[in-house]
Amino acid sequence: MSDPSNAAVEGFEHVPETDQHFENALAKARDGHRLTVADGVELLTTGTDREGIDPARKEAVLEAADRRRAEVVGDDVTFVANLNNNVTTACDTGCQFCNFKDRASAFETDAPDDHGGFTKTPADSRRAVEEAVDMGISEVCSVSGLHPAFALDADHRELLDAAENPERVNYRPPAAYTTSPGTYVDQICAMSVDGVHVHSMTPEEAYHARRGTDWSYEEVYRRLRDAGLDSAPGTAAEILVDEVRDVICPAKMDTEEWLDAMEGAMAAGLPVTATIMYGHVENEMHRVMHLQRVRDLQDRTGGITEFVPLSFVHQQTPLYERGLVDGGATDAEDELMIAVSRLFLDNVENVQTSWVKFGDEKSLKTLSCGANDFMGTLLSEEITKRAGGDYGEFRSVADYVDMVTAIGRRPVERSTDYERRRPIDPDDGPHGPRLGPRADGTPLLDARSPARDDAARTTGNTGEADD
Numbered sequence: 001m002s003d004p005s006n007a008a009v010e011g012f013e014h015v016p017e018t019d020q021h022f023e024n025a026l027a028k029a030r031d032g033h034r035l036t037v038a039d040g041v042e043l044l045t046t047g048t049d050r051e052g053i054d055p056a057r058k059e060a061v062l063e064a065a066d067r068r069r070a071e072v073v074g075d076d077v078t079f080v081a082n083l084n085n086n087v088t089t090a091c092d093t094g095c096q097f098c099n100f101k102d103r104a105s106a107f108e109t110d111a112p113d114d115h116g117g118f119t120k121t122p123a124d125s126r127r128a129v130e131e132a133v134d135m136g137i138s139e140v141c142s143v144s145g146l147h148p149a150f151a152l153d154a155d156h157r158e159l160l161d162a163a164e165n166p167e168r169v170n171y172r173p174p175a176a177y178t179t180s181p182g183t184y185v186d187q188i189c190a191m192s193v194d195g196v197h198v199h200s201m202t203p204e205e206a207y208h209a210r211r212g213t214d215w216s217y218e219e220v221y222r223r224l225r226d227a228g229l230d231s232a233p234g235t236a237a238e239i240l241v242d243e244v245r246d247v248i249c250p251a252k253m254d255t256e257e258w259l260d261a262m263e264g265a266m267a268a269g270l271p272v273t274a275t276i277m278y279g280h281v282e283n284e285m286h287r288v289m290h291l292q293r294v295r296d297l298q299d300r301t302g303g304i305t306e307f308v309p310l311s312f313v314h315q316q317t318p319l320y321e322r323g324l325v326d327g328g329a330t331d332a333e334d335e336l337m338i339a340v341s342r343l344f345l346d347n348v349e350n351v352q353t354s355w356v357k358f359g360d361e362k363s364l365k366t367l368s369c370g371a372n373d374f375m376g377t378l379l380s381e382e383i384t385k386r387a388g389g390d391y392g393e394f395r396s397v398a399d400y401v402d403m404v405t406a407i408g409r410r411p412v413e414r415s416t417d418y419e420r421r422r423p424i425d426p427d428d429g430p431h432g433p434r435l436g437p438r439a440d441g442t443p444l445l446d447a448r449s450p451a452r453d454d455a456a457r458t459t460g461n462t463g464e465a466d467d
Contacts, residue, residue, distance in 0.1 A: 217264025
């Protein structure tokens with residue numbers, strides 16, 4: 001793994017400089033013309049002709065994005081009733097922005113059990129999802145560490161067991177660890193409870209699930225789809241510019257590999273999401289280059305259901321501890337990132353905001369900056385919490401109704417793929433989910449089994465967010 005330094009960050013080839021003018025870019029955005037990278041940079045910076053973010057220009061960009069949002073998706077604010085059920089924190093990838101992971105060696109049978117992480121068996125996952133489906137969720141989301149014992153399926157396990165040099169493919173057999181995660185297929189099958197939508201397998205996980213083989217991403221995702229996978233999260237994207245990835249996640253797949261994996265998932269018939277994780281070492285040029293790569297991917301495939309800007313939470317991450325960053329994005333940068341995402345991604349209908357990243361007040365503000373989706377109930381959350389976030393782990397349907405109606409918009413429960421939508425009358429309470437396979441409108445926590453807390457403790461179900 002390379003050793004990033006401030007000099008490496010300052011020496012980026014791509015910098016936020018353009019020959020465009022802010023007023024021209026804003027006019028194009030208002031008129032609905034497709035934006036260039038230069039246009040996007042001008043809007044994100046509120047003009048490269050001056051330092052800092054100009055408040056009046058910023059408000060003009062936000063207004064244009066909010067108008068575009070209303071034209072494209074109307075005034076509904078959507079959310080999904082979901083559970084985050086991530087399988088393991090064991091991961092040796094060494095991403096500099098992440099504090100979710102634990103070294104895989106800490107999970108070995110002869111290691112002290114003092115790392116605070118977890119690995120779930122397929123049976124553990126089944127119990128957690130069964131409980132949540134009883135509570136009314138319609139989606140289970142799973143994004144996990146790259147445990148060395150993970151294999152795609154039995155065929156993959158056989159190939160990895162026969163590898164001449166297992167370390168080269170980051171593999172150790174399950175017997176080396178206190179708890180085996182099983183295979184990815186085992187986990188997907190376990191989480192496929194009564195038709196609940198399974199949203200799992202990031203491009204990086206798919207890369208891990210084909211290591212040591214010549215299988216295509218389409219083949220990997222087809223096997224997972226046959227096991228019950230319904231859609232794939234486009235996380236692990238971070239910034240889709242390799243000079244940034246070389247600093248923040250040098251051991252991860254590169255930009256082209258990420259794009260190949262996403263195309264493979266869609267070729268296998270799976271809808272996907274796309275994300276950006278910003279506010280660390282990258283600059284505005286990198287952010288807009290990322291948006292262009294997502295837009296080009298959508299032009300080719302049409303399978304991206306939503307775009308999710310993820311603001312970097314810095315407090316307990318290696319980037320912060322090593323002095324490569326001294327904070328995350330500002331409020332103005334967050335608002336502009338959502339706004340420019342809406343204006344630039346003219347082929348992606350839905351833009352999500354995050355109450356986990358922003359808290360209530362700020363996330364509600366971003367619903368007037370171009371966002372129309374308000375995440376999910378989560379029931380639990382771990383990734384952002386481990387990085388230092390402190391905005392909670394759960395939102396009830398009633399919370400969504402109260403928050404969304406407070407800003408004069410209509411709350412709508414949705415399915416993961418946005419194909420099913422249920423508008424909610426705020427006067428028709430109590431409020432609970434209705435789109436899940438066992439949902440009957442009972443409020444989520446009222447439907448909670450007394451055994452769920454015990455199951456969470458025994459399975460390590462402390463919850464996770466998308467990236």
